Amino acid sequence: MAKKSYRKRRTVQLSIGIVLILIIIPIFVGVYSLFKPLPEGISVQSDFRKTDDLDILYDVTYEDKNKAVHHDQEIVDTMYEVIDNAEEFIVLDMFLFNNDYNHDTLEFPTLSDNFADRLVQKKEESDIPITVITDPINSFYGTYDTKVYKKLRDAGIDVIETNLSQLRDSNYLYSGYYRTYLTWIKPGGLKILPNALRPMDDKVGIGSYLRLLNFKANHRKTIMSEKEGVITSLNPHDGSSLHSNIAVRFAGDTLNDLLKSEIAVLDFSGYDTSKIKKYEIETDNNTGEYEISLVTESKIRGALIDTVNTSEAGDSLKIGVFYLSDRGFIKALKKALDRDVKVQLILDINQDAFGNEKNGIPNKPVASELMNYKNPPEIRWYKSHGEQYHAKFMLHNNGEESTLILGSPNFTRRNLKDLNLETDLIVKSNSNSEEMIAMNEYYNRLWNNEDDIYTLDYEEESEDSVMKTILYRIQEGLGLSTF
Structure with a gap:
């Protein structure tokens, strides 16, 4: 009887051990795959x-x-x-x-x-x-x-x-x-x-x-x-x-x-x-009023956060983005607001996706978080007619010099932390250069609804939802989302 009981306990222990191994191995694989070396040539920034x-x-x-x-x-x-x-x-x-x-x-x-x-x-x-x-x-x-x-x-x-x-x-x-x-x-x-x-x-x-x-x-x-x-x-x-x-x-x-x-x-x-x-490229003499640098993957995040962190009181940050959720970038924005940097954001409402209705995550909870901050930014929603405000850029202006960062990535963990492949260009020039003036005119046209209707007041689409905030934070942290 004792032998049967012993064998049963051993069988149970062995079964539990096997189950634990089957669970633990994928956890180690998952953790490794989150930090494993990137392929050569990925996550780079070129010289200006x-x-x-x-x-x-x-x-x-x-x-x-x-x-x-x-x-x-x-x-x-x-x-x-x-x-x-x-x-x-x-x-x-x-x-x-x-x-x-x-x-x-x-x-x-x-x-x-x-x-x-x-x-x-x-x-x-x-x-x-x-x-x-x-x-x-x-x-x-x-x-x-x-x-x-x-x-x-x-x-x-x-x-x-x-x-x-x-x-x-x-x-x-x-x-x-x-x-x-x-x-x-x-x-x-x-x-x-x-x-x-x-x-x-x-x-x-x-x-x-x-x-x-x-x-x-x-x-x-x-x-x-x-x-x-x-x-x-x-x-x-x-x-x-x-x-x-x-x-x-x-x-x-x-x-x-x-x-x-x-x-x-x-x-x-x-x-x-x-x-x-x-392949050979037609190069020029490396002169001109625009300084440009190619950035990919997490180097884009570094460039965005570094630009925000160097902004000072009286500077402006103009942002237009389809998805905003990266916690490091949001933290940097809050610190810039504390330094009296003027921050304006045009955000997609996150309600349309090729005929399918979305729930407003992540932009609705992130916008609510920022607007409830002690020093809130200015936020407007792009008015959708079934399409998306799919731009992804940030423009910094200190009155004399401007830096524009634009390209493929949304401002999210998945897009900015070496998980997706992404490409941006950093453009620096005098604020009075032709393209920087045009960029400001584009943004102001959308912000102020000049002649036509582009954007909505924040209050028209604002939403304070604890459940959506919790869901967004879980999705952003664990990668359980498509944003």
């Missing part, structure tokens, strides 16, 4: 270089006094010019490059097809090498070949999906278990789940959703040739085609830095970059 060849670009959706909605757009046309003017090569890196949305209930301009057609036309006319880097979300993580992919590849254009497994894990608690136990489940099998990206299409595999739940991405948005480049917040995605966005077109030596940053992604994604590494 001077140029006069620079333009800030704006896409703005707004409402006139008669309630008619207008779309003033120039970013895509400028990207088309980069394609048309290229003579040696084109490299582009785009997060969303598809026509995914619910076609049964919505209709958008065919931006992805038009963009792909422009690339195909260029390839047919010139046969220069064209390389397209993108995120696996476009094929729902390998579930299917997209119309855009097929069109580009049939024309001889290389399309490379980023190998996200080489990056750190945002949703690290889940990703530890995914890396340990679930990677064997491939996207093509067990197609029993509805397609959240294209509800009107066939069902997709369990493996696709298992990859999706890692919540990380190549979120960059760049295009370049040997002559010029564009860094933007715009995606060539049909459902995003009416968003308000911002971009910068530039030329000169910094194009070499942009090319190196994209070669790094191609290298860890298994693409042969031997030919791309031989």
